[in-house]
Amino acid sequence: MKEKKxxxxxxxxxxxxxxxxxxxxxxxxxxxxxYWSNIVHELHETNPKTFIPDxxxxxxxxxxxxxxxxxxxxxxxxxxxxxxxxxxxIVTKKKKERWVRVIGNVEMVEGKCQRxxxxxxxxxxxxxxELQIREILGSISDAFYTVDKNWKFTYFNKEAENLLLKKxxxxxxxxxxxxxxxxxxxxxxxxxxxxxxSKRKESFEYYYPxxxxxxxxxxxxxxxxxxxxxxxxxxxKHAAEELxxxxxxxxxxxxxxxxxxxxxxxxxxxxxxxxxxxxxxHRKRDTLxxxxxxxxxxxxxxxxxxxxxxxxxxTQENLTFEExxxxxxxxLEVTVYPSTTGLSVYFKDITLRKESDIRLLQSNExxxxxxxxxxxxxxxxxxxxxxxxxxxxxxxxxGYEFEKTTPTLETWTNHIHPEDRExxxxxxxxxxxxxxxxxxxxxxxxxxxxxxxxxxxxxGIVIRxxxxxxxxxxxxxxxxxxxxxxxxxxxxYVSQIEIQNEKLKNIAWTQSHIxxxxxxxxxxxxxxxxxxxxxxxxxLMWLKHLxxxxxxxxxxIKDMVDKAQHLT
Numbered sequence: 001m002k003e004k005k006x007x008x009x010x011x012x013x014x015x016x017x018x019x020x021x022x023x024x025x026x027x028x029x030x031x032x033x034x035y036w037s038n039i040v041h042e043l044h045e046t047n048p049k050t051f052i053p054d055x056x057x058x059x060x061x062x063x064x065x066x067x068x069x070x071x072x073x074x075x076x077x078x079x080x081x082x083x084x085x086x087x088x089x090i091v092t093k094k095k096k097e098r099w100v101r102v103i104g105n106v107e108m109v110e111g112k113c114q115r116x117x118x119x120x121x122x123x124x125x126x127x128x129x130e131l132q133i134r135e136i137l138g139s140i141s142d143a144f145y146t147v148d149k150n151w152k153f154t155y156f157n158k159e160a161e162n163l164l165l166k167k168x169x170x171x172x173x174x175x176x177x178x179x180x181x182x183x184x185x186x187x188x189x190x191x192x193x194x195x196x197x198s199k200r201k202e203s204f205e206y207y208y209p210x211x212x213x214x215x216x217x218x219x220x221x222x223x224x225x226x227x228x229x230x231x232x233x234x235x236x237k238h239a240a241e242e243l244x245x246x247x248x249x250x251x252x253x254x255x256x257x258x259x260x261x262x263x264x265x266x267x268x269x270x271x272x273x274x275x276x277x278x279x280x281x282h283r284k285r286d287t288l289x290x291x292x293x294x295x296x297x298x299x300x301x302x303x304x305x306x307x308x309x310x311x312x313x314x315t316q317e318n319l320t321f322e323e324x325x326x327x328x329x330x331x332l333e334v335t336v337y338p339s340t341t342g343l344s345v346y347f348k349d350i351t352l353r354k355e356s357d358i359r360l361l362q363s364n365e366x367x368x369x370x371x372x373x374x375x376x377x378x379x380x381x382x383x384x385x386x387x388x389x390x391x392x393x394x395x396x397x398x399g400y401e402f403e404k405t406t407p408t409l410e411t412w413t414n415h416i417h418p419e420d421r422e423x424x425x426x427x428x429x430x431x432x433x434x435x436x437x438x439x440x441x442x443x444x445x446x447x448x449x450x451x452x453x454x455x456x457x458x459x460g461i462v463i464r465x466x467x468x469x470x471x472x473x474x475x476x477x478x479x480x481x482x483x484x485x486x487x488x489x490x491x492x493y494v495s496q497i498e499i500q501n502e503k504l505k506n507i508a509w510t511q512s513h514i515x516x517x518x519x520x521x522x523x524x525x526x527x528x529x530x531x532x533x534x535x536x537x538x539x540l541m542w543l544k545h546l547x548x549x550x551x552x553x554x555x556x557i558k559d560m561v562d563k564a565q566h567l568t
Contacts, residue, residue, distance in 0.1 A: 021039065021043070021121060021122035022039065022119050022120070022121045022122075023036065023037040023038070023039030023040035023041075023042070023043060023119065023120045023121075024037045024039075024040070024117070024118070024119055024120070025037065025040050025117065025118060025119070025120050026115065026116070026117040027055070027115065027116040027117070028114075028115055029078060029113050029114060029115060029116060030114055030115075032054070032055070033054075034053045034054055034055065034058060036048070036053055036120075037120075039120070040120045043090070043092070043098065043100060043120060043122050044061055044090065044092055044093060045092040045093040045094045045096065046093050051093075055074075059071055059074075061090045061091060061092070062088055062089070062090055062091075063088070063089040063090065063091050063097065065089075065466065066088040066089055069086075069088070070086070070088060070102075073086060074116075077104060077106050077113070077116060078106075078113045078116070079113075081106045081108045081113060082106070083103075083104060083105045083106065084102070084103070084104045085101070085102070085103045085104075086101070086102055087099060087100070087101050087102075087123065087127065088100060088102065098122065098124045099122075099123050099124040099127035099128065100120060100121060100122060100123060100124075101119075101120075101121040101123045102118065102119075102120055102121075103118045103119045103121075104116055104117070104118035105117060105118055142159060142229040142230065142231050143157065143159035143160040143162070143163045143164070143229070143230050143231060144157045144159070144160060144227070144228065144229050144230075145157065145160045145171075145227075145228055146222055146225065146226070146227045146228075147176050147192075147225040147226055148223065148224060148225040149196070149223070149224030149225050150175070150225075151175050151176050151177060151192075151225065152173055152174060152175055152176070153171045153172050153173065153174055153176060153179075154172070154225075155172075156168040156171050156172060158439055158461065159231075159459075160230075163215075163230070163231075163232055164180075165211075166179070177189065180210060182208065182209045182210035183208060183209070183210060186206075186208075186209065187206070188206050188208075188217070191204060191219065192219060192226050192228075195219045195220070195221055195226050196221055196224065196225055196226050198221075199221040200221070201218070201219060201220045201221070201357070202218075202219050203216075203217065203218045203219070203320070204216075204217055204219075205217070205233065205237075206230075213232055213234040214232070214233050214234045214236075214237040215230045215231065215232060215233060215234075216230060216231055216233045217229070217230040218230070220357070239486075239487075239490055242490070259276050259280075259346075259347070259348035259349075259482075260273075260274065260276040260277040260279070260280045260281075260346070260347050260348055260349075261273065261274045261276070261277060261344070261345065261346050261347075262274070262277050262288075262345050263342060263343065263344050263345070264293050264309075264342050264343050264345070265341060265342040266313070266341060266342050267292070268292050268293045268294055269290065269291065269292055269293070270288045270289055270290070270291055270292075270293055270296075271289065271290075271342070272289065273285050273288060273289065276348075277347075280328075280330070280332070280347070280348070280349050281328070282328065294306070297327075299326070299327050300325065300327075303323055303325070304321060304323040305323055305325070305334070308321050308323075308334070308336060309336060309343060309345070312336040312337075312338040312343060313338055313342075313343060315338075316338045316339075316340075317338070318335070318336065318337055318338070319334075319335070319336045320333070320334065320335045320336075321333075321334055322334070322350065322354075324354075329351075330349050330351045331349070331350045331351045331353075331354040331355075332347045332348065332349060332350065333347060333348055333350045334346070334347040335347070352375070352392065352396070353375070375393060375396065375397070375478075376391075376393045376397075376476035376477060376478045377390060377391060377393035377394040377396075377397050377398065377476065377477040377478070378390070378391035378393055378474075378475070378476045378477075379391065379394075379412075379460075379474065379475055379476070379477065380472065380473075380474045381409060381460075381472065381473045381474070381475075382471075382472055383432070383470050383471055383472060383473060384471055386408050386409055387407070387408060388407045388408055388409055388411065388412060389407075390407060393476075393477075394477075397448075397454070397477075397478075397479045398415075398446065398447075398448045398449060398454065398479075399448055399449030399450060400449050413425060415446055415447040416444060416445070416446060416447070417444065417445035417446070417447065417453055419445075420444040420445050424442055424444050427440065427442050428440055428442070428460070428473075431460075431462060432462060432470040432473075435464065435468035437462065438461055438462050438464075439459070439460070439461050439462070440459070440460045440461075440462065440473075440475070441457070441458065441459045441460075442457075442458050443455065443456065443457045443458075443480070444456060444458070446477070454479045454481045455479070455480050455481045455483075455484045456477050456478060456479055456480060456481075457477070457478050457480050458475060458476075458477045458478075459475050459476055459477075460473050460474065460475030460476075461473065461474055461475065518549040518550075518552040518553040518556070521545070521549045522546055522549045522550065522553070525542050525545050525546045525549065526546070528542050529542050529543070529546075
């Protein structure tokens with residue numbers, strides 16, 4: 001009975017090892033003999049019946065750039081008895097590269113190494129996915145980092161380096177609150193702790209006292225810690241303050257303008273909506289303006305849209321929330337700005353990001369999550385094959401579809417504005433020719449599928465081989481047209497108000513100087529007339545002067561009224 005149980009345990013162990021692609025190995029240091037299990041032979045693509053490994057041949061399987069490191073680890077183990085655990089690339093007997101994880105322990109007798117033993121695991125698929133994810137995360141337009149349950153950095157992309165002025169190798173493995181003490185006693189710490197504890201995503205704006213700037217942060221739970229996407233919105237915050245001072249009565253509308261916008265009055269009648277709203281809701285504005293919102297969307301009454309809108313109207317507090325709308329099968333992120341006359345509602349379609357979040361929880365495919373959540377046009381250019389992969393963002397932002405064709409670099413460059421094309425190409429090839437340059441960025445005009453041009457910012461990372469030759473380039477392109485237009489609109493508002501202020505100053509000067517002269521004369525003449533000693537002829541003369549002064553004052557007042565009417 002005992003033998004059957006041992007046979008079963010041995011069979012179960014063998015099956016589990018086979019499924020996990022884990023083999024065992026042993027090195028008899030004294031006899032200088034090495035043993036590999038069948039799975040280790042399988043991973044090296046060697047025949048266990050004919051191939052007899054030794055220390056030299058075992059080391060020769062490691063790719064050249066890992067060989068010296070592995071040799072140092074083994075020598076240190078033999079000399080000190082220290083266990084080891086490392087990841088490396090081997091080149092199999094059939095010349096295939098494979099990522100493996102090697103764990104080793106040692107048996108020491110009287111301070112001398114007698115035997116080494118351990119496991120050998122195939123991690124190629126998971127490692128390649130991890131490297132691909134890191135490449136994509138490094139190229140997205142948003143800054144991104146992750147911290148584990150002990151608040152230590154596990155990832156830090158290029159944009160995070162640019163915004164926080166620290167290199168990845170300076171922060172990885174370090175505690176976020178120790179590395180950035182200025183944020184330790186601010187609300188961000190409580191928010192991160194709440195996200196990690198509740199497993200719920202949170203979005204917020206944050207003022208970082210370390211650099212005195214505002215950031216927009218989207219935080220997600222991640223393996224006991226958090227993942228954070230953030231971007232500098234300091235310019236946007238200051239611009240909003242500047243507009244508020246310059247044109248206070250328009251601030252509610254200006255604050256609510258976004259990807260999609262509509263306004264309802266206190267009776268829930270839609271009075272305005274923009275073109276983006278037409279796209280998201282698939283309705284023309286003339287079919288909604290003047291109609292009751294809930295009459296047109298009765299299926300939304302039982303959703304958070306109805307509850308949150310009424311709450312904002314009652315409390316007069318700004319609200320932000322996310323909700324799924326089944327009729328259109330979309331997720332929407334909504335911000336509501338109430339006023340005494342109604343609601344300004346800003347919203348955008350976040351379906352791609354939400355679906356990406358769900359896929360992340362189900363399969364841990366972080367690449368899809370990043371590609372969808374950022375709303376960027378992510379691209380991957382295979383330089384050697386001249387093939388160009390585009391993510392879904394290209395269709396969302398610019399209307400192009402490449403599912404039925406294999407796009408090349410030319411399919412991208414042909415849509416660059418003719419005035420920008422030459423210098424953009426010179427810029428990108430200039431980056432490829434410099435072995436020490438890994439990143440590239442450019443702002444230019446890109447033609448959309450409808451023939452119009454969008455202002456874009458394009459960021460890329462160059463991937464090179466061991467000799468420094470470029471083999472791939474991955475990046476992300478983002479439409480910044482709205483931001484450009486907003487800056488132009490803001491400048492026009494400020495200029496218009498400055499002109500109006502100058503006109504008001506001129507009117508004020510007229511009132512304080514020109515009006516007083518005829519008015520003073522009129523008061524003097526009235527005092528003279530009150531003198532009873534004046535003859536009738538004198539009185540009539542002074543009355544004529546009084547009439548002349550009154551006519552002069554009337555002309556001045558008419559001129560002031562005319563100027564006031566031309567202020568706008």
